Amino acid sequence: METMVAMAPAVSTALKADQRAGKYLTFQLGNEEFAIQVLRVREIMGIQEITAVPQTPDYVKGVINLRGKVIPVVDLRLKFGLQELEYTPRTCIIVVQIESDAGKLMIGVIVDAVSEVLTLQAADIEDTPDFGSGVATPYLLGMAKLKGKVKILLDINMVLSSQELQVLPSF
């Protein structure tokens, strides 16, 4: 567990930050460090063979067998418009449970590497800075600065809402 570095409390966002405080799983994607709420995470597994599914957006890599259940897998690099990377032994699939209109569903998320589990206090969390118009950040919960490094808090539910998975007509 990380030792917490006290931050100057942001009074205006204290209430909102309170709800965001809790345990987070952090992972790497390119040079950035992201974090998702541990409550959403069902399990973490190494990369395995993925069955491609036709007529899906490129970031939907396909489906895998999760102990007898078939679940879709999304490559977060492609989802965020980063360059596709060869999978390495450090590549992981984080299985998360999200809530959609159709109820709870499990989705695998491919990330470069999983780092650690952190407990974030309200004081550690800041709102996402305003990037100006044109930059949509609906799935960013906020930022956390720990040991001088910034971690981006993701609302994984928003990232993987079922509309985003929906099939693109390709023929």
Next chain:
Amino acid sequence: MSSESELKSTAAADNPLAHDPELLNDFILESREHLTSIELQLLTLDQDPTNAEAIHSIFRGFHTIKGMAGFLDLDAVREVAHEVETVLDLARNARLVVTSAVIDRILESKDYLNRWMSALETMLATGQAPGMPDPGELLALIRDLATEASASARAMDLARPEGSTPDDAPNAPANIPENAAALPDQPEAATRDLAELARELASSSEEPARDPAPPAVAENAESGKGGEAHGMAARSIKVDTGKLDYLVDMVGEMVIAQSLVRHDPDLVAGLKPRLGRNLSQLTRITDEVQRIAMSMRMIPVGQLFQKTARLVRDLSRKAGKHVDLELTGEDTELDRNIVEDLADPLMHMVRNAIDHGIETPEERERAAKSRTARVTLKAGHQAGHIVIQVSDDGRGLDAEKILRKAREKNLISDDAPLTESEIFNLIFQPGFSTADKITDISGRGVGMDVVRKHIQKLRGRVDILSKPGQGTTFVLKLPLTLAIIDGLVVAVGNSRYIVPVFAVREMLKPAEDAISTIHGREEMAMVRGTLLPLVRLHQRFHVTPRFEKPWESLLIVSESGSKQFCLMVDELIGKQEVVIKSLGEGLRNIAGVAGGAILGDGRVGLILDLEGLFGASHGA
């Protein structure tokens, strides 16, 4: 069984039983069962009005419902059941002749109670009390029956010497004035009951601690259900179908996992006799468990057939036709999920047979047929499938007229040579069914596309046999279960796909000269003298194949609807039974993919939906 006095003693305001959702649910389930058997017995009674056993059975059904409704303060339900009981009581004491009118009335009452059950269900689900139809009119109608009967009975009694009056005779007439007095309140009472109940339910679920007597509830529920229910409980229990489906799924996985272990190369290499024996034993057990699990979900198709009995009766009366319904093979068992989805198409086919297939009695006489027509439902096994036939002995399909109509509607080109069965299949075309004229002239058009869609969804097929003047038969061929399919595992490049065996006609490696192209784009393969369109799976799914040339690859001659086409894949890997799984919510409607399955090595294989695959390749 509950007695009259017990019913009266339950005070509506503070009856804890009426507020228990679980009890209500049980009541609905049990009543539904009784109502179904009541309908069945009524139809028997319709054929044979003197069948005492049927009358007794109907009486028992209504009596049980009345008793349970009394405990739950469902006054309208109790009232209706009570009145019907009165009529039936007269009937079983031979004081009332069971006419069609009587049966109609009782059927109406049964329908009314069914509507109540639906309303209660809605209320349980939503907490809102839906408006209920008013039982007053129905009650009055039933009472009329009883009054008439008892009036004539009294006349008969007067004629008899005094003292020979049966003991229970005063009961029936005595009930009438008492209930008649309650009549004006009735319509309001019905809706008020429900609204109140909804409120009580809502409040009791919020504050369960306030419930004064939970133990009493359980106790009373037991006694309320009575002896019959107890006897049943010993032999069968009710299980949530969701759990059952999950069990069947998991057993499927277990069978696959078991075969994985058994064929593990490391294990096979060092296999000792004792381990081999034990593994065989495990295989036998898993097979048996699978068989049992599957059978738990099987129900006899008879229940489905019997539902049509009511439809046949109502429709034939309305149309002024005489129709006998004959059922055979009712014991044939089918997966519950299939039976549920089969109800609609079956209704459509029976309705079509009576509306359009069967002639009026006069017409039949002129055609030298018996005035009473016959509709037959037949079920049986055939080569690992269930075959259900719906036949009538009506006028049959008129191929000429169908052909003419199809040409008018531009469903086929003018000179296309069609076989008879292809012509009959035209009535399944969606455009065809809306054509008013054809339904007037030759019949068979209404909703037939719905029938085929349903059957195809169940991975079955439907064929038509018909002879002019002799009748029409619809032949449905269905898989035994929806959970597992026989699949051919095929490879394209590095990917593996599963082709459902039921849609495969044959497989072949074509000769080079059997392949031709149209405009250099559309490819065709000559198979047994017929040109069939060629669909390259790798193009549809954007994967890299090992073979680009059709004569190096494998062609699977597949069937989609009534059309055939060739699906081009690299090679056949094997045949395997697979458990069908959904790909998940986000990936539900992918054209050409019916679902996924876990293959022998633990990877996921996509199950192809040939209909969608072919449709997609020709739709755009």
